[in-house]
Amino acid sequence: MRRKGGLCRFQAVRRCLVLAGLAAWLLCGCTPQQPSEQPQADASPPPAGQATSGGRLTVYSALPEEELPVYLHAFTKDTGIEVQCERLSAGEMMQRVEQERDAPRASVVLGGPSEHYENAAQAGLLEPYQSSQLQNVPEAYCDAQGYWNPIYIGVIGFVCNQEWFSRTGTPYPDTWDDLLDPAFAGQVVMASPRSSGTSYTVLAALMQKLGEPAAWTYFAALDENVAFYTSSGLGPVDAVKTGEVAVGIAFSHDGRRAALDGYPVELRYPQDGTAVEVGACALVRGGPPDERENAKRFIDWFLSRRGQECFLEAKSCRLPVNASARTADGLPELSTLDPIESDSSWAGTVQKTLSQQFCDRIERARSPRSD
Numbered sequence: 001m002r003r004k005g006g007l008c009r010f011q012a013v014r015r016c017l018v019l020a021g022l023a024a025w026l027l028c029g030c031t032p033q034q035p036s037e038q039p040q041a042d043a044s045p046p047p048a049g050q051a052t053s054g055g056r057l058t059v060y061s062a063l064p065e066e067e068l069p070v071y072l073h074a075f076t077k078d079t080g081i082e083v084q085c086e087r088l089s090a091g092e093m094m095q096r097v098e099q100e101r102d103a104p105r106a107s108v109v110l111g112g113p114s115e116h117y118e119n120a121a122q123a124g125l126l127e128p129y130q131s132s133q134l135q136n137v138p139e140a141y142c143d144a145q146g147y148w149n150p151i152y153i154g155v156i157g158f159v160c161n162q163e164w165f166s167r168t169g170t171p172y173p174d175t176w177d178d179l180l181d182p183a184f185a186g187q188v189v190m191a192s193p194r195s196s197g198t199s200y201t202v203l204a205a206l207m208q209k210l211g212e213p214a215a216w217t218y219f220a221a222l223d224e225n226v227a228f229y230t231s232s233g234l235g236p237v238d239a240v241k242t243g244e245v246a247v248g249i250a251f252s253h254d255g256r257r258a259a260l261d262g263y264p265v266e267l268r269y270p271q272d273g274t275a276v277e278v279g280a281c282a283l284v285r286g287g288p289p290d291e292r293e294n295a296k297r298f299i300d301w302f303l304s305r306r307g308q309e310c311f312l313e314a315k316s317c318r319l320p321v322n323a324s325a326r327t328a329d330g331l332p333e334l335s336t337l338d339p340i341e342s343d344s345s346w347a348g349t350v351q352k353t354l355s356q357q358f359c360d361r362i363e364r365a366r367s368p369r370s371d
Contacts, residue, residue: 054080057294058105058287060097062090062112062197064234064254070314075301081294089232090116090197091355097125097284107287107295110151110302112197113277115204117148118348120282127283129296133303136322141278148282149299152253152311152318155337156202156275159237159255162264164246173247175272176206176218184225187246189236191229192368194355197277198233198251203358204347205275205340216361223362228369235371241265251277256317273340279318 061068065087072083088096090112097109097120109117109126120126126147134142134149141150158173165172170183179188191199207215227245230236236248237255241263248255252267259265281302283295301307308325311318320327347354359366 055082055290055294057081057083057107057291057298059083059085059108059110059298060093060106060284061085061087061110062093062232063087063110064257064316066257067314067316071302071307071310074310074313075298075307078301078306079294079297081297083298085110089191089195091193091195091200092231094120094125098123101125101286104284104287106284107291108281108298109284110281111279113154113201114143114148114150114280115200115277115344115347115351116197117143117280117282118145118345119351121145121147122349125285127285127287129283129299131296131300131303133300133322136305136324137303138321138323141321143280148280149303150278150321151281151302151308152279152316152320154201154251154253154277154279154318155269155339156198156205156249156277157252157255158268158270159240159248159250159252159258160266160268161240161243161246162266163243165266168246170246172266172268174268174270176270177272179225179247179249180218180221181225184247186225186227188222188225188249189227189230189239189245189247190222190249191233191235192231192355192365193358194365195231195368196233196235198254199249200347200351200355201275201277202249203354204351205273205342207354208342208346209273209340219358219362223364226364229362229365230371231368232371235369237265238371253317257315260315260317269337271338273338275342276337276339278321278344 068085068087072085076082093109093112094116097104097106117126128146129149130146131149137150143149160172164187173179190202193200193203206218210218230239233250234254236250237258239245240248241258252269255265255267281299283299287295303322305322305324308320308322311320312326
């Protein structure tokens, strides 16, 4: 993901990992590593501003419903601040913020690709805030404009139902073109990019990898094998883990979570390039005044070692961005994957237009299945 000036964010991240001694970081997986021997001085970050313990906070989040209680309960336990949270897909979350821009009800938006946040910032929906905890985060993950804060790294993969592949003898897909095989007719599910940040990450990455004409040709061919489109990026995983379809295009951390929960799921990564996201959070511009300091405190907490290590407790297979946080084994190292170089600023700017073009061309994506 390229920043302004042409620098590939992922390549920059890789340099940062090497320079900082973080090359051994793994994407989050099944078995946690042994706790670090270093003292956890970062476990309880100081409050932002003059916030005191207690009070309330309203959050809109694109993180999975099964994970959210872990983070919110831990935050409340540490701070005494009660959190009211509504779970929405990333696209729906930003649409809600835009609808409420004259009288915002939420103070924080949490989760979903940074492209959504860049677009929201340009629309005047976010308030600049940079957590003090960013001192522990590689600069290449961060927002140069200062509106959003990174919280995790996600990688797109193919979530596959092991039982279907075993029963049919069909080879697992290892490239994007493999998904066009007639053997997968009616056996692929993806989300609509108009409502799903996951799917928009795929759309923007392949648009930049293939070029516009070839990308539209590809998505039209893929549509021949798509059983249905879902409203959120979790929908394809749900369809695969229950055996409704064979393959879902989703973030690998969501697929890995299904495997940890005992479903017959296997992950494959496109060898011809995969899409990578930086998950983010931010302050809503004009949010409830009495929640302002608590909102900052929440972002600080989520970026702290304490907050980032809650990914382990939640069995969330995400790579934390805080260099001091523990990770877990189970998925490939970043260095073994082939990320598609993409310009996140461009992706954020054209998000609405590109998503609408997708739905204009792929009519079924206009009315995705709720999940």
